[in-house]
Amino acid sequence: MKDAPVRDGYSLMPLIRGEKPKYDFAVSEWSNEKKNIPNIMIRTKTWKLLISYKDYQGKDDALFDLKNDPYEMNNLLGSNPDKMKYKDVALKLQSDLTAYLKSIGHPYADIVGQRQLF
Numbered sequence: 001m002k003d004a005p006v007r008d009g010y011s012l013m014p015l016i017r018g019e020k021p022k023y024d025f026a027v028s029e030w031s032n033e034k035k036n037i038p039n040i041m042i043r044t045k046t047w048k049l050l051i052s053y054k055d056y057q058g059k060d061d062a063l064f065d066l067k068n069d070p071y072e073m074n075n076l077l078g079s080n081p082d083k084m085k086y087k088d089v090a091l092k093l094q095s096d097l098t099a100y101l102k103s104i105g106h107p108y109a110d111i112v113g114q115r116q117l118f
Contacts, residue, residue, distance in 0.1 A: 025093075027100055040112065042097040048072070049093040051115055053108035061117055064091050077117060090117050 035114040098113035
């Protein structure tokens with residue numbers, strides 16, 4: 001039987017004990033062999049940023065306001081004419097994602113941090 005791949009994560013015990021969690025966001029990553037699909041995500045209670053660490057995919061980065069758009073129908077980045085209105089939110093999420101990736105020694109942390117979202 002083939003060994004299962006190692007996954008990064010953290011204990012949910014603080015939540016079970018009613019303590020404040022270490023992070024106020026979740027990170028998810030998936031393999032992406034197809035073009036035009038972001039492959040790493042950071043999600044807070046109200047925001048989701050999908051970003052790629054592959055250069056050819058940058059145009060498909062996405063930011064969603066989960067409070068006002070729970071079905072993720074309106075990408076606030078990309079061709080959105082009002083995207084600069086969301087610059088602070090997107091850059092904060094990108095910074096948090098980059099810091100998290102660096103803390104776990106992720107090989108693409110610098111690439112994610114240098115991605116030009118605007």
